[in-house]
Amino acid sequence: MVKHKVFISFHHGKDSEKEGGSLYRTAFENHFGNIFSTIVTQSIHDGDIDPDLPEKKIKELICKHYIKDTKVTIVMIGPHTYGRKYVDWEISASLRSHPDGYPSGILGIILPDHKDFLKEDVDHSLLPPRLADNLATGFASLHHWTFDPSKMAEHINGAVQKRKTFYYDDSRPLLSHDLDTKERVDAKP
Template sequence: MSNNVRHKVFITYHHADQVEVNDFITTFSDERNVFISRVLGVDMEESIISSTDTDYVMKRIRELYLKDSTVTIVLMGKCTWARRYVDWEIQSSLRSGNTLTPNGLLGIKLPSFKSGTNFPNRLNLNLKQNDQQVDCYARWIEYPTRKDTLANAIHNAFLARTSKTNLIVNPRDRFVNNRSCQ
C-alpha cells in the first residue's frame, strides 16, 4: 500500500463517546492525515433525518454521508452496540447493487472499551466467529497508536469492497429502537 493514499472514511459511533471520537478524528484525520473523515454529528441526526421510515433514513444517510466514502469505521465504546443509528449506518454501508459498491468495514475499540463489552451485532456478523478458519468481510483492531497500523487496516478494508463482497452478512432486519445499555 502506498502510505500517501487517503481513503474517505465514514465514522459511526455512539454519541456518549463523542470526546474520544473527536480525539480520534483530530489525531488521525486532521493531524496525521491517515484518512478523510465523513461523520454524522451528534447534533445533526434529528435535523437531517426526521422520519420514522427506516428505509428513508438509511437512503438519506447513504445520499448525504456515505455516498463518497469507501470505508466505514465503527468506533466502539461501552454502548455502541446498543445504538440503532450504528446498526442502520453499518447496514447502509454494506448495501451493494449494480451501481453501488459496499463500503469496507473496520471496527476499532476506543480506549474506554471494556472487556466483556459487545460489538455491534451487524459488525459481529461480518467477523470470524469462534476461531473459524474461513475468511470474513470485516476486521477489528485495538485503538491504534501508530499511523501506519491504522492506514493499513483502512486500506485492507477498502480492498475487501471488491475482493470479499461475497462474504458480506447484512440481514434485512434492523433495530427499531435503541437498546438499553448500562
C-alpha cells in the same frame, strides 16, 4: 500512500463532550486527519431521519446525506455502542453499493473504555450485531484503538481490500430502538 474517504460511526451518548462530539472521534480526526482524503464525522442524531420510513428509504437517505462516496466506515466501539440504532443504521447503509459498485469496507475499532480493550478474544455480544455478523463472514475487521498512523492506515487499507473480495451480511432488520443490556443481541452463529 492512497488516501481514502472514511465515515466515522460512533455513539454520541456516554462518550460525548459538551459540544456533542465523541472524545475518541475528535482524537481520531486530530491524530489521523492527514492520512485520509476526507473524514466524514456527521453522524445521525434523533430527528434527522424518520424511523417510520421503510428500511430501504432510511438506507438511501443515509447514503445520500452521510456516507456518500466513502470507502470505509469506521465503527468506534465504546461500552454502550453495541445497541445504538443509529450506529446499526449507518453500518447497514454502508453495506449498500456505492457508485464504484462496491459497499464501504467496515472497520471496528475497540476504544480504550470498552471492557474488551486490548483483549485477544472480544465478546461479540458487546459489539453492534451487524458488525459482528460481518466479522463472521470476513467482510469486516476489528482492531483496538491505536495512535500509530501506519497501523491505522494498514487497517483502513485492509478494509478497502475486503470490500471487493468478501461477502457481507445485511440480513438483520434495522434496529427500531436503542437496545439496553437486557436486550443484547448475540451475533449469528
